[in-house]
Amino acid sequence: MIICAGESEQFDFALPVGIGLTDVAINLTRLCLSQKPKFLLFVGTAGSYGEKKVFDIIESKTAANIENSFFTGGSYTPIDNMVSTAEDVSRETIVNSSNYITTDKSIGKAYLSKNIHLENMEYYAVLKVAKSFDIPAAGIFIVTNYCDENAHRDFMNNHKEAMLRLTKYMKESK
Template identity: 60%
Template sequence: MIICAGNNETFDFAQPTGVGLIETAMNLTRLCLFDKPEFLLFVGSAGSYGEHKIFDIIESKTASNIELGFLNNDAYSPLDNVVSTNIDKTKKDVIVNSSNYISTNEELTKKFQNFGIGCENMEFFAVLRVAQEFDIPAGGVFCITNYTNKNAHEDFIKNHEEAKELLTLHVRKRIKELTAK
């Protein structure tokens, strides 16, 4: 099953599950309870913490839920804040961080790179956590639309349509590759 966030980030080949961690967790859980998929592929946009360039395509099976307060030792969590469905431990994954907030402090978000975290997407942690709960293999494909700086929203708006087109081409190409095997 291919899923996406929803609202203005939809694809004709993907089922929308909601925007942010909570909507995604609730709606994806409902989908999995009624018709458990064999595999979940999340498709969406992402903001780069600096390493990845605008319109780069990122594939990942690892997500984190780390809030900005953690980076300055202003917060902690007793919860497991990294989840991965990557069974090939020899392959290094780009970690995608999820929060219900879009980061705009470029200096602060560079600290994410110290933890091996490359970009952010609001929904991916919820997707992988639900997939883990239901024992469903899962992954994500992302297109970078912006950097996590003061222009994040404007750049996202400016680049979003092209990113969706690039994601559509990438996913369709990967589906052809997999079905040709």
Template identity: 55%
Template sequence: MIICAGRNETFKFATPMGVGLIESAINLTRQCLFDKPEFLLFIGTAGSYGKYKPFDIVESTSAANIELSFLNSDCYTPLDNVLNSENRLVQNQTIVNSSNYISTNFELSKKFNDYNIGIENMEFYSLLSVAKEFDINIAGIFIITNYTNENAHEEFLKNHSDAMEKLTQYLLDKKIIQ
């Protein structure tokens, strides 16, 4: 089953799950309770912490939920904040960080690269969490729309339409969709 976030990030071949950690977790849980998929592929956009440039495509089966304050040692959590799916089809193991907030402090957010966390997407961590709970393999394919800096939102808006087209073409080229 191919899933996406929703709102302005929808594809005719993907089922929207909602934007952010909460909406996506609720809706994927509902999907799994009523019609559990065998496999999940999440597709969407992401911001780069500096390792990737706009329109790069990143595949991953690893997600984190780490806030910027962690990078300054200003917080801790007793929770497992990095998860992996058992999917072996994806070679790149860049970790996708998820939060309900978009990072705009590039000097701070680029420190995520030190932990092999290369990009941020609002939904992937919660989707991976639900998939693990229901014993479903999941992978994500992301296209970079912006850097995590003070211009993140403007860059995202400027690149979003082209990114959606390029991601769709990537899926066609890889024969994931027809």
């Protein structure tokens, strides 16, 4: 089953499950209870912490849930904040998920030091739900922007082209 966030990120080949961690967790859990998929593939856009380029398409099976304040010493978490369906996490492009978009470029370096390259608001919830239902899962992302002070502007400017490219990639990949 192919899923996506929804609203401005809908595809004719994917079922929308919500925007942000909470909506995805609720809606995807409901979906898995009513019709357990054999496989979940999440498709969507992502911001880059600096090394991945705009319009790069990246596949991943690993997500983290780290807030920016973790890197400045302003928070900690008692939860296991990484989830993966990959056999070898060392080869993975890790996607961070938060309900907030990073606009401080210097924080991006901290994410990169942990091998976290992308930011997408939904992916961690997708993998957590998939893991709890023992469903194999993965994600395919297209970079729309860098995580810096221009993140929202660049996302808006690149979104339409990114959606076209991701749709083409998915239809050619089958």
